[in-house]
Amino acid sequence: ETGVTQSPTHLIKTRGQQVTLRCSSQSGHNTVSWYQQALGQGPQFIFQYYREEENGRGNFPPRFSGLQFPNYSSELNVNALELDDSALYLCASREGLAGLGNEQFFGPGTRLTVL
C-alpha cells in the first residue's frame, strides 16, 4: 500500500509569484486535506477536497486554491505569494468525508520558502 506522497520536497519562490504543490493520496482514499505548518507552529487547516469538490475551508484567503482529480490526487495553488506563506505544506488523505474519529494519513510535506 502506497502512502501519501507530495512533490516537490522543497521549493523557493519570490514574493508575488504563484506556486503549485502536488499530493497523491493513499490508495483507496477519496478525501484530501491541506494544512500549513509555519516554523515552530502546529499545522493549520487550509481546505479539504472530496470527490473533486472543495468540501470545507479554514481561515485562508482566496489566493489559496486547489483541485482534486478523478484519481483523488490534489493540487494546492497559492497566488501572489507573500513572505508569510513560507511554511511546510502538508497533505493528508482519508477514506470518506470528515468523520470525527477518522484517521488522516499525512504526507512528508513540501517546504516552501518565499524570498
Next chain:
Amino acid sequence: GDSVTQMEGPVTLSEEAFLTINCTYTATGYPSLFWYVQYPGEGLQLLLKATKADDKGSNKGFEATYRKETTSFHLEKGSVQVSDSAVYFCALSDMNYGGSQGNLIFGKGTKLSVKP
C-alpha cells in the same frame, strides 16, 4: 474558537526517564482527541487517539486519557528511548459546524530530545 494548548518545549530527558507532555483544550461539544508525532524530515504520524470522555488511547508504550472534567489529554510514557526523539502534537477534531468541521486543530508542538 476551539483551541489546543501544549506545554512548551524543548523537553530533554535521559533514556528510561518518565515522560509527560501536558495538553489542554477548549472546544464546543465533545471532540475526538489525538496525539501525532513528527520525526525529523517526515510527515505527521498518528500516535494515539480517544473519541470520548474517559477513553484511554495507547500505542508503543505511550498513553493519554481523555479527561472532560479538566479538558486535558496529557501524553505519558513510562520509559523513553532515544528513538522517541521527535516533535509531538496534540490535536482535536473541529466540532464547529461549517467548512472546517471534522478536520484537525493542532497545538504548537513539543520537541522531545532523549539522550542516551
